[in-house]
Amino acid sequence: TFQIGDRGDGGARWGGWIDETMIFDTEFSAQDVAQLYTWDKDDMGFSDTTIVAGTTYSYLAMMDSSFVRDVGGLTKKVTTGISNLSSITAASPPDQVTGLSGTDGSPPQIDWTTPNSSGAITGYKVYRDTVLHDTLGVVLTYQDTTNVTIGNTYAYTVSAFNAIGEGAQSASVSVIAATPPDAPTSVDATAVPNQINLTWVTPASDNGSAITGYKIFRTDNLVTPMATLGVVNLWNGDASGTIGVSYTYNVHAINAMGDSPAGVSDTVVHGNVPAQVIVSSVAALLGLAIKVDWGEPVANGYVISSYVVESTVNGGTSWTSVGTPNALTITHQSLTEANNYQYRVAAVNAIGTGAYSATTTPAVTAGDVPDAPSGHSATQGIAEIGLAWAEPDDHEYSIDEYRIYRSLTTGGTYTLLVDSLTGLTHTDTSLTVNQAYFYKIQAHNSLGWSADSTIISATAGDVPDQVTGLTSTAVAGSKIDLAWTAPSDNSNAITNYLVEHSDNNSTWTTKATVGNVTTYQAVYASGDNGTTKYWRVSAT
Incomplete structure (x- = not known):
């Protein structure tokens, strides 16, 4: 914008009336003047809208008079005044950012x-x-x-x-407007076999920038993350720990702003299921039972809480639970006689169940001690008693011996008479005649001793004592009446008497055998009348 001022003399004009003022741009030489604008003599300003921003322009104003001169035979208006040259650089507001x-x-x-x-x-x-x-x-x-x-x-x-x-x-x-996320919450560390897994809850706020993942640190190394994950809520997991060592984990949520504060887990021991169990013995017991024993395996960071014991009667085709003891032994009871049992055992800790032991071999047969001997008897002898019995059921384990207990009264104290008997008979000798003896018999196999047999008894005996009080009386009719006193039968009833006679008291001849009586009448021929007869009687 170009301003033109007057001479400052209150409106006086330059040397006469001014018809018009001419403005020329600055790009001219003495021979190159471009008329830019002409305006009325009363205007005192001008705005140039044809310029290029950044270009410098110079301006001058010329005033011509109202008279003319003859110039080269032509009539021209004569310019009577030219302003001083004014230069200015064209400008505009900045371009769009x-x-x-x-x-x-x-x-x-x-x-x-x-x-x-x-x-x-x-x-x-x-x-x-x-x-x-x-x-x-x-x-x-x-x-x-x-x-x-x-x-x-x-x-x-x-x-x-x-x-x-x-x-x-x-x-x-x-x-x-965003910041790193809030910390993950409810960070939970769970030990599984030879690994620790983590779960967590998404932070309450992502603080303006979407969560893009998570970083997992273990507190023994807070510099290098163990894992960088996507948008998940679990990590399976850390398998690099040392058995028996406790670990704590920090979980950080990630967004474009950075890492959140740490969500801190509980402290968990790195562990594994227990090592494989080794069974040390399997033994049949009396009463249709089998006892299984094993050694304690390596616990692998967590206390062994119990054991799983299983049995099979078909070589491992199927298994049946026996029990879950917390000791190193179990007795499997109420078995089926004659079945062959095999076993396997595994240890349990907080991580889980370890590998089963090898299946036990050989199979063990369920059995029991023998039944008590029966069909037994006691037979009196001369200062002895003969004992006999039948072989009882051995319940799958062969009978290897018998033993006999003896007492002098049925309810008295029984003491061992003899053991290591392998037959089914025994004679108790050197007894006291007329003494009653009471006996109990037991059978044995590898599982133990049977119950006592029922009590049997007998009295040690002997042949009757000598007959005494023998008398002989001749009676008419070639007869002799004999009479005697019954002797002691020595605990064995007298069954008969042997009556013998002799003509010379040396050579004896049986005259008669009578029953358990104490008299006898001997009858002779009449021809024997007058002969002497000798008599003797013995009891049997």
Whole structure:
């Protein structure tokens, strides 16, 4: 814009009436003057709208008079005055700001590039959500700290301004006010065989920037993560620990802003299921039972709480639970006689059940001690008693011996008479005649002794004592009456008497055998009358 002033003399004109003033641009030489604009003599200013910003222009004003002169035979208006030369560089507001970019965060940040400007840029204006938010100096970055709410998204534009004015606003960019996420919660460490697994709950807030994953640290190394995961809520898991050592884990959520604070797990021991059990013995017991024993295996970090014992009667085709003892032995009871049993044992801890032992071999037969001997008897002899019995059921384990207990009364104390008998008879000798003896018999196999047999008894005996009180009386009719006193039968009833006679008291002849009586009448022929007869009687 070019201003023309008067001479300052209250309106006096230059040497007469001024018809018009002519303005010429500055791009001229002495021979090159371009008329730019002509205006009325009363105008005192001019705006040039044909210029190019950044180009320097010079201006002058010429006034011509109202008279003419003859110039070279032509009539011309004569210019009576020319102003001083005035130069000025054309200017405009800055171009539109470009390259605007945003960085999510707290505070949100925007950056841009310097726009073209014909004049020096003196500052920038920041608009947030279409409203002027801040006015800056000559900078190319801005962090918004005014009334920012975490999680909100803000739209920013930027314009540059110079002495001429404000340029156009940039294209809009959206920026989220964000921080790293909150810490994961409920971080739970669980020991499984030779590994520790983690689970956690997603943080309560991602704080404006979506969670993109998680980092897992073990507290013995908080520098290098053990794992970097995607958007999950579990990790299976840490298999690098040492058996029996306790570990704690930190879980960090990740978003574009960085890592969250740590969610801290409980402390868990790295362990494994117990080592394989080794069975030390399997033995049949009386009463249809089998006893299984084993050694304690390596616990692998967790106390062994119990054992799993199983049996098979079909070589391992199927298995049946025997029990879950917490000791190193179990007695399997109420078995089926004659079945052959095999076993396997596994140890249990908080991690799980270890490998089963090898199947026990050979199979063990369920059996019992023999039945008590029966079919037994006691037979009296001369100062002895003969004992006999039948072989009882051995219940799958062969009878290897018998033993006999003896007492002098049925309810008295029985003492061992004899053992290691392998037959089914025994004679108790050197007894006291007329003494009653009472006996109990037991059978034995590898599982133990049977119950006592029922009591049998007999009295040690002998032949009857000598007959005494023998008398003989001759009676008419060639007869002799004999009489005697019954002797002691020595605990064995007298069954008969032997009556013998002799003519010479030397050679004896049986006259008769009578029953258990104490008299006898001997009858002779009449021819024997007058002969002497000798008599003797013995009891049997």
